[in-house]
Amino acid sequence: MKELYRYRDLIWTLVERDLKVRYRRSAIGFLWTMLQPLLTMLVLQLVFSAIFRFELRNYPVYALSGILFWNFFQQSIISSMNSLKGNAPILQKLPVPMEVFPLATVISGVVNLAFALVPLFVILLATGHRLGWSLAFLPVSILIAALFTLGAGLLLSPLAVFFSDVVELVGVVLMLCFYLTPCFYPMSIVQRHPFFWVIRYSPLRSILEVFRDPIYFSKVPPLSHLSLALTVTLVVLLVGWLGFRRSADRIPFYF
Amino acid sequence: MTEPVIQLDSLALCYRLPKQRIGSIKEYFIHFVKGNLVYERLWALQGLDLSVTAGEFVGVIGPNGAGKSTLAKVISGVLKPTRGERRVRGRISPILELTTGFDFELTGYENIFLNGLLLGRTRREVKAALDSIIDFSGLEEFIHTPIRNYSSGMVARLGFSIATAWVPELLILDEVLAVGDSRFVRRCQERIKSFQEAGTTTLLVSHASELLRESCSRCLWLERGRLVADGEPGEVIDRYEEAMRGPREGVAAEAPASS
Numbered sequence: 001m002k003e004l005y006r007y008r009d010l011i012w013t014l015v016e017r018d019l020k021v022r023y024r025r026s027a028i029g030f031l032w033t034m035l036q037p038l039l040t041m042l043v044l045q046l047v048f049s050a051i052f053r054f055e056l057r058n059y060p061v062y063a064l065s066g067i068l069f070w071n072f073f074q075q076s077i078i079s080s081m082n083s084l085k086g087n088a089p090i091l092q093k094l095p096v097p098m099e100v101f102p103l104a105t106v107i108s109g110v111v112n113l114a115f116a117l118v119p120l121f122v123i124l125l126a127t128g129h130r131l132g133w134s135l136a137f138l139p140v141s142i143l144i145a146a147l148f149t150l151g152a153g154l155l156l157s158p159l160a161v162f163f164s165d166v167v168e169l170v171g172v173v174l175m176l177c178f179y180l181t182p183c184f185y186p187m188s189i190v191q192r193h194p195f196f197w198v199i200r201y202s203p204l205r206s207i208l209e210v211f212r213d214p215i216y217f218s219k220v221p222p223l224s225h226l227s228l229a230l231t232v233t234l235v236v237l238l239v240g241w242l243g244f245r246r247s248a249d250r251i252p253f254y255f
Numbered sequence: 256m257t258e259p260v261i262q263l264d265s266l267a268l269c270y271r272l273p274k275q276r277i278g279s280i281k282e283y284f285i286h287f288v289k290g291n292l293v294y295e296r297l298w299a300l301q302g303l304d305l306s307v308t309a310g311e312f313v314g315v316i317g318p319n320g321a322g323k324s325t326l327a328k329v330i331s332g333v334l335k336p337t338r339g340e341r342r343v344r345g346r347i348s349p350i351l352e353l354t355t356g357f358d359f360e361l362t363g364y365e366n367i368f369l370n371g372l373l374l375g376r377t378r379r380e381v382k383a384a385l386d387s388i389i390d391f392s393g394l395e396e397f398i399h400t401p402i403r404n405y406s407s408g409m410v411a412r413l414g415f416s417i418a419t420a421w422v423p424e425l426l427i428l429d430e431v432l433a434v435g436d437s438r439f440v441r442r443c444q445e446r447i448k449s450f451q452e453a454g455t456t457t458l459l460v461s462h463a464s465e466l467l468r469e470s471c472s473r474c475l476w477l478e479r480g481r482l483v484a485d486g487e488p489g490e491v492i493d494r495y496e497e498a499m500r501g502p503r504e505g506v507a508a509e510a511p512a513s514s
Binding site for chain 2: 006007008009010012013017089090091092093094095096163164165166169249252253
């Protein structure tokens, strides 16, 4: 931990560089971060209002909040996994604490999420959604999501160094998780399914609910959601951290 | 007697090289099921004991594959020893390669920050050293140019200037003094000498025996992961060169320990 503090400026610089690269590439790079989830939302709106009919008021806000959470989670996991591999030359020649790379990736993911929240707020206002003080809780929700993601990223990123096909494998698993997490559908439509419990008790869902509660339901997450999400986050973070520490020594041997 | 700056106790390092190139979970799984996950163990360092006190200038010689670079990496803290112990006191400036950590899309100026931070410095420390880094590198004119436009010599100069911008307790150099023009090389040597006067301990891996002869206070001869000799530079280097000239008998290396 003390080591990481010493390298704090490095972490910020890596975040800055990541964002610069992301937004310098294309003229509308910045806009794209906001536009992409909006377009996804529109597609979902079309599909779901035409095919399925669920009783869900203000579906756009429901879906968009789910998608923003998911994009953050998925992109951060994948880039964490690539971050160690991508910095192989550094890890072979300089004694840098390797955690800085996944950590910087997750932080820049949070910044992107913050940008992507702008259109969400626009939609909240445009649709006359009830805005409550509960929104003040959102930063805490994001912090929980970020720590959870960091834990998962720490756990998976060394594997990506040891085995070249892990990233693709995780990509497929993430897709499965996406459908097993109520990002864009309400819980009510899966209630009758025999595997309902998988979705209901999924750790990812608890993180998502804590993120969505203050936005969509205009309420501070109830203690039941919050305690579950916190427990899940702490466990994942701890396991991820320990796993990372255990394998970190072997990482420079694998490039 | 002061505490040593470098202390190695029966330090060994093993590279585990898979007999087959296993790069994916799929292959790993197949080999695991077939029960032929075989690794070749290469002991690059085989039980080294070393104690270096503050202010010593230690040269390391040895043929290719002797474990010199591995030793530099272990002392730097990049590689963790497989067995034995490594204790290093104080701040290290490891210069294992001069182009490490550069982002070729960024300008020289931006890279000074990136590189300094990778060496564990804060932004403030880099800012304070900025002028002296640029000045030493002699790249004022090009400092705001992306370094992909630099020649390899220019990149190396910048790398050396950043890595030596602060006086470390321990300086580790792995074959990095062979770059740049002779004038720059001389300036590098002067800087290393000034560090020496400031009390820095230096570990210099090199094939340039003349350089080692004139700058070192102690010389290690490494071969197949073992210390062959450790002592007065002139004497060690003479013996080494003698051995290199003769037919390749070398030092009888024992079969790598297996476990």
